[in-house]
Amino acid sequence: MKQKKEPIKNWKIWVVLVGLFVLSVPWYLPTGSYEPLIFGVPYWAWIIIGISLIISAALSYILRNCWHMTDEDEMWEEGEEQ
Numbered sequence: 001m002k003q004k005k006e007p008i009k010n011w012k013i014w015v016v017l018v019g020l021f022v023l024s025v026p027w028y029l030p031t032g033s034y035e036p037l038i039f040g041v042p043y044w045a046w047i048i049i050g051i052s053l054i055i056s057a058a059l060s061y062i063l064r065n066c067w068h069m070t071d072e073d074e075m076w077e078e079g080e081e082q
Contacts, residue, residue, distance in 0.1 A: 013062055020058065024051040 026044040034042040 010066070013066070016058060017055070020051060020055045024048055024055065 026047055029044055029047075033044070036043055038046055
């Protein structure tokens with residue numbers, strides 16, 4: 001039986017995701033800072049939006065390239081048992 005890759009066991013993925021989640025909360029910015037406004041939105045909101053897009057891209061990459069799941073029908077076609 002072919003070994004499946006499980007990204008949940010890869011510590012590098014967890015380090016990247018935890019790092020991105022820590023950066024997504026702007027606790028590291030000075031208290032009460034909202035200047036400059038970019039298109040009427042505070043810069044810390046743009047940071048959150050940007051990190052959220054990066055998290056989405058990272059998760060999409062992980063699901064597409066690192067997590068190889070076979071369908072049950074494919075398993076039966078290959079002659080493998082459950």
